[in-house]
Amino acid sequence: MSRAREAERRARDVLDPVHFDFLAGGAGAERTLADNEAAFARRRLLPRVLRGAGAPDLSTTLLGAELAAPVVVAPTAFHRLAHPDGEVATAVGVAAAGGLMTLSMMATVAVEHVADVGVPLWFGLYLQPDRGFTAAVVARAQDAGCRALVVTADSPVRGRHTRDLAHGFRALPEGMVCENMRDADWRVRDLVVDADLTWDDVAWLRATTSLPVLVKGVLHPADARLAVGHGVDGVIVSNHGGRQLDGAVSTLDALPGVVDAVAGRVPVLLDGGVRSGTDALVALALGADAVMVGRPVLWGLALGGAAGVRAVLGDLADELAHALTLVGARRPGDLTPDLVVTP
Numbered sequence: 001m002s003r004a005r006e007a008e009r010r011a012r013d014v015l016d017p018v019h020f021d022f023l024a025g026g027a028g029a030e031r032t033l034a035d036n037e038a039a040f041a042r043r044r045l046l047p048r049v050l051r052g053a054g055a056p057d058l059s060t061t062l063l064g065a066e067l068a069a070p071v072v073v074a075p076t077a078f079h080r081l082a083h084p085d086g087e088v089a090t091a092v093g094v095a096a097a098g099g100l101m102t103l104s105m106m107a108t109v110a111v112e113h114v115a116d117v118g119v120p121l122w123f124g125l126y127l128q129p130d131r132g133f134t135a136a137v138v139a140r141a142q143d144a145g146c147r148a149l150v151v152t153a154d155s156p157v158r159g160r161h162t163r164d165l166a167h168g169f170r171a172l173p174e175g176m177v178c179e180n181m182r183d184a185d186w187r188v189r190d191l192v193v194d195a196d197l198t199w200d201d202v203a204w205l206r207a208t209t210s211l212p213v214l215v216k217g218v219l220h221p222a223d224a225r226l227a228v229g230h231g232v233d234g235v236i237v238s239n240h241g242g243r244q245l246d247g248a249v250s251t252l253d254a255l256p257g258v259v260d261a262v263a264g265r266v267p268v269l270l271d272g273g274v275r276s277g278t279d280a281l282v283a284l285a286l287g288a289d290a291v292m293v294g295r296p297v298l299w300g301l302a303l304g305g306a307a308g309v310r311a312v313l314g315d316l317a318d319e320l321a322h323a324l325t326l327v328g329a330r331r332p333g334d335l336t337p338d339l340v341v342t343p
């Protein structure tokens with residue numbers, strides 16, 4: 001069992017069961033949630049030997065950020081459900097691992113406090129129908145030091161999370177709010193998910209900010225082409241960790257089509273089901289420039305705060321480095337699709 005999987009098992013024991021289910025669960029019958037992981041389990045590696053790969057080198061530059069490994073923390077809401085220090089503890093752990101964190105707009109700690117930690121930060125943005133409010137949130141994230149915007153495109157409606165519906169879990173506990181959803185008067189606004197959003201809204205954002213913009217939640221190659229056509233700086237292959245459209249294709253199965261469509265014009269990232277360094281290696285070999293991890297970081301946070309986050313990311317990097325050498329490669333960029341087979 002990979003360390004990330006073991007962390008999930010142990011996190012179940014320490015978290016409130018309703019909160020564990022919120023963090024772990026998916027939409028509908030959780031088919032997509034399960035298939036994200038199963039898709040990795042379906043692949044096997046066809047390693048090369050005697051290539052003199054030497055010591056592995058995971059260092060990666062992504063949109064100007066220098067990373068210890070091609071592993072980025074995905075935006076996830078409500079870290080204070082996992083640990084009292086919430087997103088600050090996550091940031092300390094990510095910084096210690098030499099990583100990059102995407103802070104969710106639905107964070108339970110204000111972006112300014114998280115940025116104080118000094119970790120490279122991207123900001124996970126839900127475009128709001130009130131463009132003035134969206135622009136204010138973007139300006140706030142930029143002023144705090146966020147280096148890119150990650151626009152969530154796969155949530156025109158809220159996900160139907162089966163476990164949350166069963167528990168009646170709808171609101172954050174007393175004393176926790178979405179600190180980045182405050183308006184100019186510092187009142188907390190409700191998140192609006194908007195089924196009227198189009199690529200024009202991405203074009204508007206592109207014209208509003210000088211920050212790099214990545215679009216997250218792309219599965220269809222045609223959308224990948226549209227994203228590049230609208231001037232985005234990165235495409236993230238994601239199905240929201242199986243929390244939106246149940247029955248959507250696994251991200252690993254969608255990856256090659258998106259990689260083809262993007263054709264190297266911007267970085268392609270993948271999230272969903274990455275639970276080991278070998279999983280990361282498979283995604284990198286199939287054309288991802290980096291992977292993102294969601295839940296494993298939350299399990300590390302629940303188990304050990306910043307140290308737990310650092311351990312989860314460190315384990316993933318160690319496993320990736322090991323697997324890299326075993327397939328005969330030195331750097332992630334040396335990986336090629338022929339190293340992955342589906343028997």
Ligand SMILES: Cc1cc2nc3c(=O)[nH]c(=O)nc-3n(C[C@H](O)[C@H](O)[C@H](O)COP(=O)(O)O)c2cc1C
Binds near residue numbers: 024074077124240
């Ligand atoms: C508890 C939880 C909260 C999430 N919140 C957000 C969010 O605020 N914005 C977003 O774009 N994605 C959100 N996601 C999706 C993640 O960014 C990511 O796509 C997914 O977790 C990756 O799959 P993995 O958990 O299998 O690594 C959330 C996922 C989880 C599990």
